[in-house]
Amino acid sequence: ERLVVKPVRQAMPFFVKKPAADAVRPARISVAAPPEDIAVHSKIADLRETHALQQLRTFTRWWNSVLKSRGIKIEDLLTEVSPGVNPIALYEELSGTFLRKYHKNPPSRFQKLENQNLFLRSLKEKGLRLVNIGAEDLVDSNRTLILGLTWTLILRYEIQKYGASEQELLRWVKACTLGYKGVDIASWGESFNDGLAFCALLHKHDPSCLGYDALKPADGHGNLEKAFTTAEGRWGVPRLLEPHELAGPDPTDAKSVITYVAKLKQAFLDREAEMMRRLKEEEAARAAAVRAARQAELKRMADELNTGVDAWTKWTKDKTAGFDKGARDAPALKEEAAASAREGLKRFRATEKPPKAADKARLADLFNRLRGEILADAMAAANEGYTPTVSEAQIAACAPEVVGAHWAEMERAEREYEEALRRRLGAAEAERRAKATDDMLGALTGRANDLSSWLADQTRKMRDDTKSLGGPDDLAKKQAGLDKLLTDEKPPKLSDTEELDRELRELGDRFVAEGRPAPPDLSGKLAEKWSGFDDAADALARALEEARAKKAREASEAEMDRKQASNEADSNGWLDKVAKKAADFDKAVATGDTGKTRDETQAKLNELRNGFQGHAKPAWAAERAAIDDGRRDVDARRRAEARPPAAWKPPNDALTAGWAKLGQAEREYEKALLDKLGALAEAEQERLRRAALKEKALADISGELPPLIYRRKVEKAAAAAAAEAAGAAEEEAG
Numbered sequence: 001e002r003l004v005v006k007p008v009r010q011a012m013p014f015f016v017k018k019p020a021a022d023a024v025r026p027a028r029i030s031v032a033a034p035p036e037d038i039a040v041h042s043k044i045a046d047l048r049e050t051h052a053l054q055q056l057r058t059f060t061r062w063w064n065s066v067l068k069s070r071g072i073k074i075e076d077l078l079t080e081v082s083p084g085v086n087p088i089a090l091y092e093e094l095s096g097t098f099l100r101k102y103h104k105n106p107p108s109r110f111q112k113l114e115n116q117n118l119f120l121r122s123l124k125e126k127g128l129r130l131v132n133i134g135a136e137d138l139v140d141s142n143r144t145l146i147l148g149l150t151w152t153l154i155l156r157y158e159i160q161k162y163g164a165s166e167q168e169l170l171r172w173v174k175a176c177t178l179g180y181k182g183v184d185i186a187s188w189g190e191s192f193n194d195g196l197a198f199c200a201l202l203h204k205h206d207p208s209c210l211g212y213d214a215l216k217p218a219d220g221h222g223n224l225e226k227a228f229t230t231a232e233g234r235w236g237v238p239r240l241l242e243p244h245e246l247a248g249p250d251p252t253d254a255k256s257v258i259t260y261v262a263k264l265k266q267a268f269l270d271r272e273a274e275m276m277r278r279l280k281e282e283e284a285a286r287a288a289a290v291r292a293a294r295q296a297e298l299k300r301m302a303d304e305l306n307t308g309v310d311a312w313t314k315w316t317k318d319k320t321a322g323f324d325k326g327a328r329d330a331p332a333l334k335e336e337a338a339a340s341a342r343e344g345l346k347r348f349r350a351t352e353k354p355p356k357a358a359d360k361a362r363l364a365d366l367f368n369r370l371r372g373e374i375l376a377d378a379m380a381a382a383n384e385g386y387t388p389t390v391s392e393a394q395i396a397a398c399a400p401e402v403v404g405a406h407w408a409e410m411e412r413a414e415r416e417y418e419e420a421l422r423r424r425l426g427a428a429e430a431e432r433r434a435k436a437t438d439d440m441l442g443a444l445t446g447r448a449n450d451l452s453s454w455l456a457d458q459t460r461k462m463r464d465d466t467k468s469l470g471g472p473d474d475l476a477k478k479q480a481g482l483d484k485l486l487t488d489e490k491p492p493k494l495s496d497t498e499e500l501d502r503e504l505r506e507l508g509d510r511f512v513a514e515g516r517p518a519p520p521d522l523s524g525k526l527a528e529k530w531s532g533f534d535d536a537a538d539a540l541a542r543a544l545e546e547a548r549a550k551k552a553r554e555a556s557e558a559e560m561d562r563k564q565a566s567n568e569a570d571s572n573g574w575l576d577k578v579a580k581k582a583a584d585f586d587k588a589v590a591t592g593d594t595g596k597t598r599d600e601t602q603a604k605l606n607e608l609r610n611g612f613q614g615h616a617k618p619a620w621a622a623e624r625a626a627i628d629d630g631r632r633d634v635d636a637r638r639r640a641e642a643r644p645p646a647a648w649k650p651p652n653d654a655l656t657a658g659w660a661k662l663g664q665a666e667r668e669y670e671k672a673l674l675d676k677l678g679a680l681a682e683a684e685q686e687r688l689r690r691a692a693l694k695e696k697a698l699a700d701i702s703g704e705l706p707p708l709i710y711r712r713k714v715e716k717a718a719a720a721a722a723a724e725a726a727g728a729a730e731e732e733a734g
Contacts, residue, residue, distance in 0.1 A: 055255055062238075133148070158263065173261060224247055291380065304366065327416045330421050331423075345417065568650070579662075608673065
């Protein structure tokens with residue numbers, strides 16, 4: 001027959017969620033299971049029982065630590081929880097809420113159940129979530145549920161009360177023990193067995209409580225004993241654990257360690273709270289002493305303020321009255337007295353007023369500081385419940401706006417007094433200034449009259465000169481006088497006029513500043529005089545220029561008339577000479593005076609060609625050209641002078657005709673000689689024919705060629721003049 005062994009079923013704590021129905025459960029162990037499996041499960045059951053017993057001891061000590069103030073000491077937690085009286089007392093201590101109606105000594109199970117129901121209901125009202133636990137479980141001393149409920153209360157009122165969880169509490173332990181030799185917090189279990197972690201926590205919060213460096217890691221029992229003893233003696237932490245429970249061979253229960261560490265942290269916080277309470281008491285005592293000193297200082301400051309403001313106000317009122325009286329009396333003061341009073345006012349502002357202004361600022365600062373202190377004291381009195389010794393009403397008359405009103409009234413009287421003195425001195429100054437202005441006007445008027453007289457005299461003289469211009473000498477004399485006037489005499493006078501005009505403008509500004517009508521317009525009158533002067537100078541300059549031009553024109557016309565007469569005389573002599581020679585040729589041809597012998601004829605031909613054609617005729621042609629140049633020059637000058645062309649005698653046509661007639665007579669004579677000699681070869685005839693054509697062509701263009709030649713000559717002269725002018729300009733630019 002096979003034996004089936006089931007594992008011991010432990011009741012699940014109420015705060016642990018029950019596994020689902022379909023969750024994997026531990027496999028049942030059959031009779032055929034190996035012996036080693038049976039041993040393992042037996043060992044697990046023993047370990048759970050050991051933890052439960054350790055929790056029961058630790059939690060019993062925790063109940064006692066809470067109920068100690070009521071004189072309750074629990075020996076058997078499971079039995080003494082059953083009536084419900086101790087759970088209610090525990091609830092009242094933890095929550096600070098008292099439950100009035102419950103059974104202090106319940107004789108029956110029903111009354112015990114009522115007590116437990118009241119206990120559980122009160123916990124739920126505080127927000128605790130209780131699952132799978134009832135009053136019957138507590139009355140029946142269900143160890144598992146009682147331990148689970150106790151752990152929930154520890155979490156709520158020992159750990160979560162300070163805003164922590166198991167993990168946060170563990171992190172706190174790690175942070176506090178960081179850097180301590182031999183301490184390595186990995187979990188709530190074996191990390192605390194050697195006692196170093198507890199000692200490190202105590203040393204961290206009070207290094208004088210134990211010598212950490214002297215501890216031996218191997219002496220876990222001794223370290224734990226020192227830690228628990230020190231914690232209880234120095235901080236009043238109950239011994240929820242015993243050294244043998246941690247240092248023994250059995251595994252450590254984490255919840256027991258957590259509960260004790262939570263108590264340690266609470267003790268540390270309580271110690272800090274106690275220190276804060278003492279500090280507050282000391283601060284209260286110091287505040288009382290400070291308050292008393294502040295009250296005395298407020299009284300002293302108030303007395304100082306009132307005394308200072310009274311004296312300062314009297315001074316300002318006296319000054320205000322004095323200034324008002326001075327303003328009323330100022331119009332009747334003599335100038336010297338008014339000036340002396342103004343100097344006195346300046347001294348007041350420089351020496352007497354600034355200290356009072358500084359006093360005003362000091363009093364305002366004192367008022368503001370005192371008012372701030374009074375307000376602070378009033379707030380402190382309202383909070384601390386005492387009566388202030390100084391109030392705002394006691395210093396209301398010293399407020400800056402009140403003091404400022406007195407100061408403003410004094411400054412108003414001061415300004416009016418100053419203005420009255422200024423008006424009185426201004427009136428005297430205006431009289432002196434008006435007299436000085438009139439004196440300036442008189443002096444400037446004299447200078448303006450002198451300039452006007454000079455301008456009038458010069459203008460009249462220039463106008464007279466314009467009307468009485470004489471010959472070249474007179475013109476030169478008057479031009480020299482005009483040049484001297486404009487170059488030497490005018491500039492200084494013009495400079496005087498400009499300076500006078502500037503001074504007159506300044507004088508006009510003085511008249512405007514004095515509120516008086518504008519002075520006579522002396523500048524305008526001088527401007528009119530200068531305008532007449534300039535007009536007269538311009539008129540004289542034009543008249544002189546026109547007179548010189550007229551004289552030059554008359555001289556030029558006379559010269560041209562002389563040139564014309566000389567040219568006509570030269571023309572008549574030349575024409576007579578040409579006509580006589582032509583008549584001689586014609587007579588020789590007509591009379592046959594060509595030589596009786598061949599030698600005579602040849603001699604006459606040689607004379608014609610060498611003497612006349614080689615010398616006399618070219619000279620006469622040059623004379624004719626000079627005559628033509630002279631006539632063209634005269635004609636050009638007459639055109640420039642806007643005169644009609646000259647009526648030449650003899651005319652140009654007569655000269656041309658005489659020259660042509662000479663050429664014809666010359667050829668006839670030469671032909672007669674050649675005929676006489678009988679040597680008229682064809683070449684000679686051709687030469688004569690060409691000479692005849694040439695003479696005819698010259699006769700035909702004689703009227704056109706001379707003007708063309710002259711124009712070309714004029715163009716060359718003009719080009720040469722332009723080149724010369726350009727060169728001069730370049731030299732001047734260089």
